[in-house]
Amino acid sequence: MSLNRKLRMGMVGGGRGAFIGAVHRMAANLDGKIELVAGCFSSNPEKSKLSGQDLFLDPSRVYTSYEEMATKEAALPVGERIDFVSIVARNDLHYKVAKAFLEAGIHVICEKPLAFSLAEGKELREIVKKSGLVFTLTHNYTGYPMVKEARAMVREGKLGRILKVVAEYPQGYAISALKDATDGAISNWRMDPSVSGVSNCIGDIGTHAENLAQYISGLELEEVAAELNTFIPGRPLDDDGSMLLRYKGGARGVLYASQISTGDENNLNVRIYGTEASIEWHQEHPNELIVKFADQPRQIWRRGNSYNGAAAQKNTRTPFGHPEAFIEAFANIYCAAAEAITDAILGNPAPADGYDFPTVDDGVTGMAFIEAAVKSSKNNAAWTKLDY
Numbered sequence: 001m002s003l004n005r006k007l008r009m010g011m012v013g014g015g016r017g018a019f020i021g022a023v024h025r026m027a028a029n030l031d032g033k034i035e036l037v038a039g040c041f042s043s044n045p046e047k048s049k050l051s052g053q054d055l056f057l058d059p060s061r062v063y064t065s066y067e068e069m070a071t072k073e074a075a076l077p078v079g080e081r082i083d084f085v086s087i088v089a090r091n092d093l094h095y096k097v098a099k100a101f102l103e104a105g106i107h108v109i110c111e112k113p114l115a116f117s118l119a120e121g122k123e124l125r126e127i128v129k130k131s132g133l134v135f136t137l138t139h140n141y142t143g144y145p146m147v148k149e150a151r152a153m154v155r156e157g158k159l160g161r162i163l164k165v166v167a168e169y170p171q172g173y174a175i176s177a178l179k180d181a182t183d184g185a186i187s188n189w190r191m192d193p194s195v196s197g198v199s200n201c202i203g204d205i206g207t208h209a210e211n212l213a214q215y216i217s218g219l220e221l222e223e224v225a226a227e228l229n230t231f232i233p234g235r236p237l238d239d240d241g242s243m244l245l246r247y248k249g250g251a252r253g254v255l256y257a258s259q260i261s262t263g264d265e266n267n268l269n270v271r272i273y274g275t276e277a278s279i280e281w282h283q284e285h286p287n288e289l290i291v292k293f294a295d296q297p298r299q300i301w302r303r304g305n306s307y308n309g310a311a312a313q314k315n316t317r318t319p320f321g322h323p324e325a326f327i328e329a330f331a332n333i334y335c336a337a338a339e340a341i342t343d344a345i346l347g348n349p350a351p352a353d354g355y356d357f358p359t360v361d362d363g364v365t366g367m368a369f370i371e372a373a374v375k376s377s378k379n380n381a382a383w384t385k386l387d388y
Helices: 019-029 045-054 066-075 091-103 118-131 145-155 175-180 201-217 310-314 326-346 360-378
Strands: 007-013 034-040 084-088 107-110 135-137 162-170 221-229 240-247 252-258 269-274 278-282 288-292 299-302
Touching: 007 019, 007 066, 007 091, 007 326, 019 034, 019 084, 019 326, 034 045, 034 066, 066 091, 084 091, 091 107, 091 118, 107 326, 118 360, 135 326, 135 360, 145 201, 145 269, 145 278, 145 288, 145 299, 145 310, 162 201, 162 240, 201 221, 201 240, 201 252, 201 269, 201 360, 221 360, 240 360
Parallel strands: 007 034, 007 084, 084 107, 107 135, 162 252
Antiparallel strands: 162 269, 221 240, 240 252, 269 278, 278 288, 288 299
C-alpha cells in the first residue's frame, strides 16, 4: 500500500541567512515526495515570521517557538498536521526540540550532532525507542551512491578482512582568523561551549569522518588516542585534531580533522584497507570510487554505470557522465526517511534489510566519540574507550 499524498514537513531553525536550512529544504523537495508546510525558523519571532513569508507558508503555520509548534501541530487532525519535523537548529537545541516533537507523536529528522552531550544523546535514544517513531540523523555523506557502493563491497567480502581505516576531514576556512585574530561568523557559535558542547572541530567535522568510516567498514569503534589542538588564540574549543583508533575485532585506524589546513576546502576522504583489496573515496570527487589490489592495476568505479550495485543504483538519479553531489546525497537521506515514515503511517512492515539512513544509535556513537576524544586529549592522548 502506498500513500496518495506528499509527506508534510515542518522545520525548526534554518531561517533567513542559514546555509544548512536551505540545503535541507532543497533536498527534501528534490524528489517531489515531501512538502514544507510549517516551521519555527528562528528563536527571534519576527525573523521566524519573515522566513515563513519567504517560503510562502500559511502564516498560521509559522510559529514563534518550537514548543508552540509541537503543541499546535499535534493538535491538528491527522490529515493536516505535519508528518515529521526537520531540526536544523544549533547543537544545544537538538535534544530539546527532538524530545518535544517525539513526545507529541511526530517523526523526526535531525541534523548532527545528535545532542549537546553524550548524556543527552543517551536520554534521547531511550525516548526514540519508547516512542516507536522514525528518527533520522542527517550524516549526509552516507547518502552518496559511491559511498553505498563501497559499503556493499565491504559487506560482500570483496576487500577480505578489514585491517586499516584512514579517515580525513581537512578544511582551511578558519585560517583567516589566525591571521587577523577575528572570528568569522561561520565559526562563532561553534566555538561557544555553551552552544556547541565540548568540541568544535571534532564535534563538527570529525564526527562526519568517524561516521563515514563506520558506515562503510561496518566496524565498531572501541577506543581512541587523541590529541586535540587550538591554534587560533582566544578560542576555547579545538580547531584541529589527530587520533589513533582501535576497532572491535582488531582493525586499526587513523583519523584527522582540521579547520586550519590551509588551502583545503571540504576534503573529506576515507580509505579502507583489507586483505584482498582496498577502497578510497573523496567527497570532492564523489562520483568516483577507487578500488586497489596488490597484484593488478587499480580501478576507478563511477556512479551511474550498469556495473554499480543495487544500493548505488537506487540512490542515483541521472545517467553516467552527469555528476550528482551534495544536495542529492542529502536528498537520499530524506528519501530513505520518507520511506520509513510512509510505512509507519500506513502500517506497512519494514523491509527485511531495514532502512538505509543514520539512526539515533549512530548519533549516540558520535557523541561517545566526541567525548572520548576530548577526554583522551586532556589525558595526554591516553587510550580512552567509547561509552555507548
